Amino acid sequence: MCSVEPSVAIRTQISLPMDGCDGPATLITFTGFARQQEHFVLRFGDIHADPAPLVRIHSECITGDLFRSQRCDCGAQLEQAKAMVAAEGGLIVYLRQEGRGIGLYSKIDAYRLQDQGLDTFAANEYLSLPRDGRDFTCAAQMLQALGVRRLRLITNNPEKQRQLADAGLDVVGIVPTGTFQTAYNQRYLDAKAKLARHWLDLEPACRNEEVVAVH
Ligand SMILES: Nc1nc2c(ncn2[C@@H]2O[C@H](COP(=O)(O)OP(=O)(O)OP(=O)(O)O)[C@@H](O)[C@H]2O)c(=O)[nH]1
Ligand SMILES: [Zn+2]
Numbered sequence: 001m002c003s004v005e006p007s008v009a010i011r012t013q014i015s016l017p018m019d020g021c022d023g024p025a026t027l028i029t030f031t032g033f034a035r036q037q038e039h040f041v042l043r044f045g046d047i048h049a050d051p052a053p054l055v056r057i058h059s060e061c062i063t064g065d066l067f068r069s070q071r072c073d074c075g076a077q078l079e080q081a082k083a084m085v086a087a088e089g090g091l092i093v094y095l096r097q098e099g100r101g102i103g104l105y106s107k108i109d110a111y112r113l114q115d116q117g118l119d120t121f122a123a124n125e126y127l128s129l130p131r132d133g134r135d136f137t138c139a140a141q142m143l144q145a146l147g148v149r150r151l152r153l154i155t156n157n158p159e160k161q162r163q164l165a166d167a168g169l170d171v172v173g174i175v176p177t178g179t180f181q182t183a184y185n186q187r188y189l190d191a192k193a194k195l196a197r198h199w200l201d202l203e204p205a206c207r208n209e210e211v212v213a214v215h
Contacts, residue, residue: 008145012029013026014027044092045089053151053152054085056082056093057155058094060096061098070183073189077178091143093142097133100130100133101132120187120188137163139160143169150172151171152173152174155177
């Protein structure tokens with residue numbers, strides 16, 4: 001999905017005053033991505049090798065991040081991560097991989113299928129799209145371009161840790177992101193926990209929710 005060229009490098013850095021933060025953040029853009037992808041990094045404070053910086057790798061979710069849709073947990077996770085890295089310094093790597101890489105329109109098609117009973121992964125497959133089309137290698141390359149070799153990663157997703165390690169980064173700690181259950185995202189979170197092995201601490205009401213099997 002990321003389709004990176006071997007030479008991802010910093011393109012531009014600009015200071016962004018941030019609502020609710022003591023100091024400005026720095027927005028960093030990059031060159032070297034295929035297909036004009038516009039992944040970026042927000043840096044809060046200074047980054048040092050020791051202690052290893054706190055990093056959130058966040059996949060774009062227009063509905064959740066921008067409009068705080070309750071169908072997923074993305075908006076709450078992003079807000080929490082922003083508060084964490086703003087408090088102690090760190091990075092948000094924002095990947096333009098909407099809908100786990102299938103794009104907004106296909107995600108909305110997948111939402112329709114979920115309303116008809118499919119789980120979030122089966123819905124993608126029904127559309128002949130990957131269950132999870134993301135590739136976190138581009139995140140690793142951006143971090144390497146910033147001189148980051150060791151990091152503490154804010155995530156509940158074991159796949160992110162695995163891909164960063166495969167790309168040569170040293171994930172020295174995992175900081176869990178919150179489990180933000182709503183009345184509307186229970187089946188989604190349940191599917192992530194059961195079918196994608198995310199480390200989620202779900203309330204019993206959520207665990208008991210039925211996830212429709214993939215056909
Ligand atoms: N295709 C599809 N994508 C979704 C759906 N709900 C959320 N997403 C996308 O999923 C991505 C977020 O992935 P998640 O699996 O929720 O979380 P994660 O970032 O991998 O894991 P954490 O680091 O623990 O938050 C974003 O790109 C969302 O747009 C859905 O029902 N279908
Ligand atoms: Zn979302």
